[in-house]
Amino acid sequence: MHALPFQERLRPLAFAASLLCAFAAQASSHREAPFITTSPKVDASDFYMFMSYESGRTDYVTLIANYLPLQDAYGGPNYFSLDPNALYEIHVDNNGDAKEDITFQFRFKNTLKGTALTIGDKSVAIPLIQSGTVSDVKAASLNVNETYTVDVVRGDRRSGTKASVTNATGGSATFDKPVDNIGVKTIADYPAYAAKHIYTVNIPGCSMPAKVFVGQRKDPFAVNLGVIFDLVNAPVSVLTDPSLINAGHDDLADKNVTTLALEVHKSCLTAGTETVIGGWTTASLRQARVLDPSPKSGHQANDKAGGAWVQVSRLGMPLVNEVVIGLPDKDKFNASKPKDDAQFASYVTNPTLPALISTVLNLPGTAPTNIPRNDLVTTFLTGIKGVNQPANVVASEELRLNTAIAAVPFAQQNRLGIVGNILAGGNDNAGYPNGRRPKDDIVDISLVAVMGGLCVANGDTDALKFGAACKPSAVPLGATAFKLHDAVDNAVVPLLGAFPYLSTPIGGTK
Numbered sequence: 420m421h422a423l424p425f426q427e428r429l430r431p432l433a434f435a436a437s438l439l440c441a442f443a444a445q446a447s448s449h450r451e452a453p454f455i456t457t458s459p460k461v462d463a464s465d466f467y468m469f470m471s472y473e474s475g476r477t478d479y480v481t482l483i484a485n486y487l488p489l490q491d492a493y494g495g496p497n498y499f500s501l502d503p504n505a506l507y508e509i510h511v512d513n514n515g516d517a518k519e520d521i522t523f524q525f526r527f528k529n530t531l532k533g534t535a536l537t538i539g540d541k542s543v544a545i546p547l548i549q550s551g552t553v554s555d556v557k558a559a560s561l562n563v564n565e566t567y568t569v570d571v572v573r574g575d576r577r578s579g580t581k582a583s584v585t586n587a588t589g590g591s592a593t594f595d596k597p598v599d600n601i602g603v604k605t606i607a608d609y610p611a612y613a614a615k616h617i618y619t620v621n622i623p624g625c626s627m628p629a630k631v632f633v634g635q636r637k638d639p640f641a642v643n644l645g646v647i648f649d650l651v652n653a654p655v656s657v658l659t660d661p662s663l664i665n666a667g668h669d670d671l672a673d674k675n676v677t678t679l680a681l682e683v684h685k686s687c688l689t690a691g692t693e694t695v696i697g698g699w700t701t702a703s704l705r706q707a708r709v710l711d712p713s714p715k716s717g718h719q720a721n722d723k724a725g726g727a728w729v730q731v732s733r734l735g736m737p738l739v740n741e742v743v744i745g746l747p748d749k750d751k752f753n754a755s756k757p758k759d760d761a762q763f764a765s766y767v768t769n770p771t772l773p774a775l776i777s778t779v780l781n782l783p784g785t786a787p788t789n790i791p792r793n794d795l796v797t798t799f800l801t802g803i804k805g806v807n808q809p810a811n812v813v814a815s816e817e818l819r820l821n822t823a824i825a826a827v828p829f830a831q832q833n834r835l836g837i838v839g840n841i842l843a844g845g846n847d848n849a850g851y852p853n854g855r856r857p858k859d860d861i862v863d864i865s866l867v868a869v870m871g872g873l874c875v876a877n878g879d880t881d882a883l884k885f886g887a888a889c890k891p892s893a894v895p896l897g898a899t900a901f902k903l904h905d906a907v908d909n910a911v912v913p914l915l916g917a918f919p920y921l922s923t924p925i926g927g928t929k
Contacts, residue, residue, distance in 0.1 A: 450488070454750045455732055460502040461702035463734040464488035464676055465640055468698045468818050469856040470826035470849055471682055473917040477826050479629075480688055481918060482509050482523075483680045483857075484700035484734075488638065490599075490675040492925040496547050498599040499635065499677055500565050501527045504724040505704055507679060508576065512697035512817060513690040515809025517758040521688065522572040522579070525633065525679055527565060527596070534562040548598065553606050556595045556615050565596040567633055571622055577728070582623035584631065594618055597634040600675070602927035610923050617918065625687035636678040636921035639857040641909040643667035650779040658780070659902050664863075667906030673925060680919040685822040695802065695809045697817030699735030699757065703728040730754050735818045736852075737861050742772055757815035760800065767796050773869055782896075787871045789893040794873050794885035806837070807853045820854030834860045834910035838867060842901065857920055860909040871900040 455462045467483040486507065490499050501507070506526060510519035534550045535542040551560035569584040569592075583592040597616045600609045617632045646652045646667060657663050679700075688696050706726030714721035733740070733753050743766050744752045752763060773786035800814035807819040827849045833839035836850025836859045851859035871894030876882070879890050894900060913922040 453746075455753060458502075458704070458731065459489075460487050460500075461505050461507075461704060461732050462486060462488060463700050463702060463732045464638070465737065466698070466700045466734045466818060467855045467857060468696075468820050469854040470685075470820070470822065470824070471918065472826040472829055472832075472849075472856075473920075476682065476918070478685055479682050480685050480696070480820065480822060481680065481682045481920065482511075482698060483678060483919065483921065484509050485636075485638070485676040485678050485921075486702065487677045488674070489671075490635070490638075490677070490924075492600060492673070492675060493927045494599075495601065495927065498548065498601065499675075500529050500563070501567075501596075501677060502704075503527045503529055504708075504722070505702055506728055508701050508703070509679065509681065510576065510699050510701065511688050512757070512815075513688060514693055515695065515697070515812040517697075517760070517813040517815035517817070518756075519576050520573065520690065522576045523584070523681060524570040524572060524576075524581075525567055526570075527567045530564045530566070532562050532564070549601065549605055552604070553598060553601075554608070554612055556597075561598060563598075565598070566593050567596055568592055568594070569620070569631060571624065573624065584620050584622050584629075587619040587621050587628055594631065594633070599635040600924040600926040604928070606926075609926060613923065622683065622687060625684065627684035627687060629684065629687070630680075630682040630918055632678065632680045632919040634678060635675050635924040636919070637913065637924050638671045638674045638676045639912050639914060639921050640671055641669040641860075641907045641912050642671055642862070643905060643907045644670040647905070651776070653906055655780050655782065657906055658904060659899055661902055661904065663906060664904050665906070665908040665911065669907050669912075672912075675924040676921075678919060678921055680921075682918045689822055693809055693811075694823035695807050695819055695821050697735070697757070697809070697815070697819045699733060699817055701730050701734075702732040703730045705729070730756075735816055737855065738865065739816055743767065743770065745771070757817055758813070760815045763816075764796065767799050768792055770795065770869070776870065785870070785895045787874060787893050787895075789874060789886070789888040789890075794877070794889045797885065798873075803852075806848065818855055819852075821848075824848050824853060829858070829914070829916055832856065832858050834858055834908070835864050836860075838864045838872075857912070857914050858910050862907070862909065863904045866903040866905065867901055870894070870896055870903060875900060 450456045463486055465485045469481055471479040471481045487499050509523045511521040513520045533544055535544045548563045549560050553560055570581050572579045572581045585592050597613050606612050613634055616634055620629050620631050622629050657666055705724035706729050709723045711721045740749055740752050768791035777785045801812045802808035802819040807821040827847050833847045837848055840847035850856055851861055874889040874894050875891050877885050877889045881887055914920055915922055
């Protein structure tokens with residue numbers, strides 16, 4: 420990639436501000452709203468969208484939606500199946516109008532075999548989801564088989580044209596999901612077992628074959644949860660010293676998630692000459708639910724769901740609902756659509772997080788003073804012109820990716836994405852906030868922005884065109900804003916070099 424002019428190289432700092440700060444929560448979206456804490460199976464924890472960096476796949480886009488966070492590997496005997504009464508979706512806006520143009524819909528089904536043993540003169544059902552070792556996709560020893568379907572909807576998610584995604588081998592529209600990593604005695608080689616569940620698929624309306632994988636993965640996010648939620652219970656000297664970037668404890672280091680991953684050729688996601696796409700994931704439940712006081716034997720569910728779909732989870736750019744949206748509106752944000760995001764504007768123009776950080780770190784007066792934060796409004800809702808802003812953008816909160824910017828090999832990726840290479844004089848324009856890769860340390864990037872890095876870069880000459888008020892003198896922290904970090908290094912989390920990129924989940928016997 421060619422080097423950008425100096426002003427253009429600084430401009431991506433602006434987009435980082437759109438995350439408005441990960442610092443107070445940093446779990447991207449784990450348990451971020453009151454209602455979703457009651458329904459963890461439909462809790463979206465992270466959303467990733469990036470140009471594939473696996474060799475030979477550089478014209479493909481990988482989309483990853485993680486659900487059901489904070490899974491302990493020993494969580495048997497039922498482990499972590501997804502909700503058959505839920506609708507999981509990944510949406511793509513390919514013309515910048517804040518409305519979905521392509522939606523991938525995932526539905527799940529859990530089939531109970533009712534495996535039994537003869538005990539004396541009776542056949543008695545076993546209490547486990549497995550009766551022996553597991554190595555194949557349809558292992559006879561699995562007592563519960565989880566399968567799923569994927570539909571592609573073009574146009575409105577509810578009224579558009581729907582068609583089934585099918586297996587390129589055999590044409591089936593039903594896919595097997597691997598059982599979770601129970602342990603080495605049950606599944607001796609989990610990586611090999613899971614790899615059998617990566618399917619090459621045909622997407623109606625797309626001339627290029629795609630890939631899909633759904634299954635348990637090691638959580639790729641890193642966060643010092645306990646310390647952060649305890650009013651950022653870490654010394655300022657640690658948080659401002661780059662040499663201590665990994666001094667904290669990653670509370671997700673021993674946690675798994677459930678991943679919904681697609682790899683789709685960019686030509687099947689873009690429209691016309693527009694190369695920028697926006698993406699987000701949602702989960703919906705039926706409007707009504709009735710509990711059966713006397714569930715039938717042989718059935719896993721004791722509830723009946725019906726009525727219209729009601730969206731209960733939404734995630735595009737990370738950390739938005741977690742640390743930007745006020746507590747009274749968190750459930751409302753999860754139920755909202757990008758086209759209606761103007762209703763949340765005050766949380767961006769007058770953000771509370773900088774003031775909270777100043778208070779809990781006992782650094783009074785360190786919040787940027789350029790209120791209203793029109794710099795954040797612009798970057799938060801539109802993307803950066805010349806980087807990942809659609810030509811006809813409508814202001815909305817989406818994770819935006821310019822598919823014309825080539826992927827950077829994993830070894831060359833800067834953990835701070837665009838911001839990191841700008842500060843180092845490099846050119847990693849393929850990283851966050853131009854999409855989001857698993858390695859990108861969104862927390863540290865966001866800290867720099869929310870505490871004033873944007874205005875320091877804007878200078879006294881309004882170089883980035885965010886207004887005269889956005890200038891170095893409006894940033895009490897000054898150059899220290901560029902040193903901020905959360906004491907956890909996201910770049911050290913293990914990852915794979917190929918689709919689905921997220922690493923093998925931690926097993927029940929480690």
